[in-house]
Amino acid sequence: MKQIFRPAEKLNRLPVFLMEQVVKQYRQEAQKALKAAQAGISVDQWIVLKQVSENNGCSQVEIAQSTVKDAPTTTRTIDQLVNKELIEKQLDPNDRRKYMVFVTDKGLQLIERLLPVVQSYRKLPVKGFLKEEQDTLLQLLNRMLNNLK
Amino acid sequence: MKQIFRPAEKLNRLPVFLMEQVVKQYRQEAQKALKAAQAGISVDQWIVLKQVSENNGCSQVEIAQSTVKDAPTTTRTIDQLVNKELIEKQLDPNDRRKYMVFVTDKGLQLIERLLPVVQSYRKLPVKGFLKEEQDTLLQLLNRMLNNLK
DNA sequence: GAAAATTTGTTTCATTTACAACTATTTAAG
DNA sequence: CTTAAATAGTTGTAAATGAAACAAATTTTC
Secondary structure, three states, X not given: OOOOOOOOXXXXXXXXXXXHHHHHHHHHXXXXXXXXXXXXXXXXXXXXXXXXXXXXOEOHHHHHHHHOOOHHHHHHHHHHHHHOOOEEEEEOOOOOOOEEEEEOHHHHHHHHHHHHHHHHHXXXXXXXXXXXXXXXXXXXXXXXXXXXX | OOOXXXXXXOHHHOHHHHHHHHHHHHHHHHHHHHHHOOOOOOHHHHHHHHHHHHOOOEOHHHHHHHHOOOHHHHXXXXXXXXXXXXXXXXXXXXXXXXXXXXXXXXXXXXXXXXXHHHHHHHHHHHOOOOHHHHHHHHHHHHHHHHHHO
């Protein structure tokens, strides 16, 4: 017997339900693109690597804030990047609780190589969107975020 | 020294990045609300339970499709609901690969009790949204989804 | 009607994640 | 100055997730 497809009409009217699917699909595409480029890092690792490169010498707390991840996740992601020699940690002499995190040459080279790949897959979900549609989307998402915090 | 907050301006212009935060915050709020109501189930379990009740006797594949989860996840969620005696599985006599999944009385009672709780937290993210803004949001999300599939 | 392909559901494994507890250091209070 | 509180970062653990491999049953193809 042929499979009857029953769309979940109610669920599809829930923005967050759709958003979960978009996020999941997007992450799959992004991960696939990074793998195809033999990046050797995950999407989350890319985000942290890029943040470090843009705020060279910043602390882990600052990275956690800017990437909106919690402390343990940030610790582990940074560890992974250190193991791959893409970034380095150095104790802050002025505050020995802190580490200052720096991008390495190898990290910079990887960023340069991957930048076009990342820019490419980031365009994917909003393909065909007018500039004002993108703005509307961002505005609505920010309002949702404010409602939840 | 006071912590300087540096917003990641670039990341905050990425719709998917904002959406991840919305989804995460929303799930936390939803889980908190269910816990406060002593629901005894997770958000995902709720979704499956509700789907089963609306399609009584349906197969696991149908549940997986309507909830947009993969097969292993669906198997596990159904197991959990069976353990809690909120649903029941029964072999389909016409096709012994399939299970027919039914909601129990206990399941129905729980649904009735939780429905107002769920309806309440679902309104949260779109608080203050005009009807047309919600429609715009859904339309944009669906377009993103189509771009990704 | 037998072999191949498909469908349904489960299990295993590696990764990711959130939450809580913990150490070490610095800052604030009395 | 000494204790209490806050901050930075790590570790452990339990749960969720996805991919792949798998078994069982059914359908399709020749």
